[in-house]
Amino acid sequence: MMQPLEIVTSVIRDPELVDAALASKAWPFEEARKLLERAKKLGKSEILFETGYGPSGLPHIGTFGEVARTTMVRHAFSLMSDLPTRLICFSDDLDGLRKIPDNVPNKELIRPYLNQPLTKVPDPFGKFESFGQHNNAMLRAFLDQFGFEYDFFSATECYRSGLFDQALLRVLECYDEVMAIMLPSLREERQQSYSPFLPISPRTGHVLQVPIEERKVDAGTIVYKDPETGELVEQPVTGGQCKLQWKADWAMRWYALGVDYEMSGKDLIDSVKLSSRICSVLGGEPPDGFNYELFLDEMGQKISKSKGNGLTIDEWLRYASPDSLQLYMFQSPRKAKRLYFDVIPKAVDEYFTFLGKYPEQDLKEKLGNPVWHIHSGEPPASNLPISFALLLNLVSASNSSDRDVLWGFVRRYAPDASPEAHAEFDRLVDYAIQYFHDFVRPNKSFRAPSDLERRALEALEQRLATCEPTASAEAIQEMLYEVGKDAGFETLRDWFKALYEVLLGQEQGPRFGSFVALYGVAETRALIAAALSGKLG
Incomplete structure (x- = not known):
């Protein structure tokens, strides 16, 4: 015991x-x-x-x-x-x-x-x-x-090797109880032909969905009519000569193998209940588990293999690491979530945020940190010079796929950064280039500034002209606040929204002071000039 x-x-x-x-x-x-x-x-x-x-x-x-x-x-x-x-x-x-x-x-x-x-x-x-x-x-x-x-x-191996034979004979013994569980869940038409056993025809090799004419518990066989010839066929349920319908099969596996835990999607809640009842009838203990919510596509529709909507594994791994995908799987499994391209940058940055916090956390906090679960209690060290979102905006603003050029920007912002010392970030550079070209660039939409925004951008360009090239992100951010307030925007949110839409061609973006410090003061002035002259669109 x-x-x-x-x-x-x-x-x-x-x-x-x-x-x-x-x-x-x-x-x-x-x-x-x-x-x-x-x-x-x-x-x-x-x-x-x-x-x-x-x-x-x-x-x-x-x-x-x-x-x-x-x-x-x-x-x-x-x-x-x-x-x-x-x-x-x-x-x-x-x-x-x-x-x-x-x-x-x-x-x-x-x-x-x-x-x-x-x-x-x-x-x-x-x-x-x-x-x-x-x-x-x-x-x-x-x-x-x-x-x-x-x-x-x-x-195939489990059925044909005899591993499931005793469990299949048990299903045969409990045939009436299994039918009593399953039939109320089926349409009337399906009830007429349903059987938990699917005989594999010795004549055609087909997995047959046919009603059972007779069951012989002592012999361990079932009798059914060949759907093509009409002849009665007696066949063992063991040795791989029959398989089970999937809900009965699920229950039989739990019983035969002694499964303790299995999770499934919310769409299978009713199936779990039916299979659990069948498992209990057989004499087993249904496994523990929980029903996770399903993923949704960009339109809020359930992701379907047949439709091909939503993201595939290969698509995610084209733009980000498996670790970021595991984080997305870890977070709120009982909550429906959109699984589309635009969730990837946030997942990447959240993963590295959790990874960065881990060393300083106490034990309770560490066990609640997703990276503990992603890495089985041994998260790696991490030291990113900038966020993935900021890197994406750098690729976007510089319009460059040249890794050396991008690393030049990064080193100016973080002088100690290098591909050798920051191998993890170096991989992010490749991800960012791919993500930008496949997803960001096709969706960019620059707009012309309003009169208010034009005056503010002109004032910002003049203020930046007085900045030192090495001005800190904090100092530049404070300057941005001042320019926005002086220009008369109702809210500073409107001002920053204008910066993103006019200069970057997108509805949202990074902390703009950090972006200017990374991209460069002179480069940002040139970007403003291009926007004011209508060259970005």
Whole structure:
């Protein structure tokens, strides 16, 4: 039996760290505390985490988010308990191919294999024995890219090896109870043909969705009509000759493997409830977990793989590091968030802000800092000379993709900065150039200044002419305030908004005093002159 919680945690070498973890309000620790109670209740000797993947398509940003968040909970739990943990990434590759994906080559090659298990469909990319194996390899490479620790499970291997045989026989025993749970959730038409078992036809190899005519519990078989010949077929439910409909399959996996924790999207709340009831009927304990909110696109619509709206993993990593994406996944998982290009700069700067604060924080604050969870308790050091947002505006104003030119601006602002001493920032330079050219430049929209704004800009240019080239950002910011007040703007916000729209061609921007100090006093005067003469548009 599991030892009491206080004894479990006493084996951790740093009691202060354990106490802080047990009291932390960070959501991974809240989830981990639920697992501690589960371990006590069930007498667990191991805690098993699971994430699921449907390999009919390529891995996507939701796959990353689920594995990243689960890994954060797993690490939080490891801080509180000495119980071993595992993470299973499960691929439902025995599922039948229902339609040909839009984003694959050689569609005619796989057309004859519709309704066959994914591991029986030829690989349209010509790299693996099957389409399922191809997508599994893509999933594993995808997860390995981010350094996740996991055990990979293939549904095909689990079913055919006999690993699920006892659980499948248990589903057969509880067939009526499973049907009683599922049928009320289905449309009337679907009720007529539904069965939790999907026999794999020995004649065609198809994964069949057919009603069950008879079940023979003692023999471990089901009887169904071949949909093409009408003949009755008796078939074992074991040995990979049947698979389960996905909600029953989900429950069976939880039961067979002893899964303790699995999270899922808000759109699967009802499915989690149904699968949990089935798991309980089988005699298992449904896993803990929580339902995270879904991501939205720029229009506030739910992101969909079939629509292709929102950001992909590759698109995010084109403009920013995996760490910034993990931060975005960590923050407010139960809150719907827009996942579009314009969230990237803010996520990058927030990540480095959290990273910069970490060394000076006390233990409680560190455990609540996202970078602790992103880096499994060992965040790297960081020393950025300027923010990513400011760097983006430098690229925009200088209209330069030359890294040496950009580093020249940065060194003038921060003389000790260099690519060698600031390798992390050096990578940001490349990200900023790419982000500007792909996203900022196409959306730039300069406007002419109003009469009030023109007079203010002329006054600013004259004041800058009296500035030392090495004037501090604070001194320049104070000058900006004075010019705005003297010009008669109703609010200084209107003044700074005008600076962004007239000089930078965007609705918002950095602290302008810092921008001038970075870009240069003389260069900013030239920028104002170009705007006043109508050359920027």
